Amino acid sequence: MEVYEVFRQEREGEPMRHAGNVLAPDRELATHYAREFYSRRQESIRLWVVPRAAIEQVDDPDLLQPPLDRSFKKPAGYVIKDKLDAARVRGRMP
Amino acid sequence: MGSGFEIRGSEWPRISPRTPNPLASGYPEPRTAFAELLLTLADDEFVLGFWDSEWTGIAPMLEEDVAFSSLAQDEIGHARVLYELLAELIGDTADHIAYGRQPAEYRHARLMDHPRTDWAFSIARRFLYDTADAARLAVLAHSLDAPLAGIVGKIRREETYHRMHMEAWMQRLAAAGGAAHERLSNALETLWPDALTIFTALDGEEELLNVGILPEPLLGIQQHWLGAIAPLLQSLALPFPFRESGSGHYAPTFPLTMDSGRTAHSDDFRWLWNEFTMVYRAEPGAEW
16 A cells, blocks of 8 residues: 555646645555545546655755755845836836 | 448438338337436436435545545436436436335346445456446447437536446456455356346337337447457456357357346345435425
8 A cells, every 4th residue: 555645737738736645555446536526516627646656855954954045045134125116117117 | 439320311301209210100108218318217227326426435546436436416416407307207306216116126236236345356347337328328429319319418528437436446356456356256147147138128119119219129239339448357267157149149158137127126226226216205205
């Protein structure tokens, strides 16, 4: 038995969102169970069924949560409100 | 399932049997025979739905528990739309037809007179039923009764998944060998004669054929069904007790039951009837 992660799309053009997972003995039954759990009430138009083993996990805090100050990489310190207001005036936008 | 079931093209005009059919000479009143046809279709679905719902909570694994219960609910949903069509025809209500009859008045095939039994047995029965029903629905999709043809079109789309799921289980139980293959084989041996009663000729079938409500005789549909499932069963070394003649006709190698198989029901069915009518009988006529 293997865990399969299921992603679903509600409407055309929307992103695939994680729905949950199912436990199944093989890929074919995994697609059947994904259908039963995540779309039997017409709530999805598309499913992706992915063996959890096929997912590369990245959770190393040294990669994702570097300890030193990174504020210079964030846009917060760069105030654009005045520039935006000036641009609106130039473009006579409301 | 292939195109073998496409007996008459969908370009045929849709003519309701409630209005005279210009294609038939001397329009007969097929109402009684039509009611009988609808009742057999609906009761097959209804009773199988209740038997399979007996697995809720105790199927082999949680995911399958949900899946199998969902299939059972689908069948009861299919029965509902068929009972509604019948209710309109005979001036009754779907609930009253479904729950207000005595056990002897149900018209399901003898295949549905067996209890749930074990998992292989329930899979074998559902495989036989879903594939037989697919052959029957493929023909009824061309019924000249427009409301029936419309309902059948929708039911067929749902049955596609049922067949996929049953084939997946047949393949896995057969491939597992040992006790799984043996139980599946034994179940099929037991069920084959009763499965054939799905296609017992109906009283008044000739009238239904004349007006195009039933585009092909039930016994003819039975042959399509046998031809469709023979390759899978033979490839899985599972019982398929028929002799094929040169013309592609399958004849059973076991004695046929002498009655219709749709009237005298088993004690197991009477037990199930008691279960599924219990609430209805507690307060007949109550509004739900």
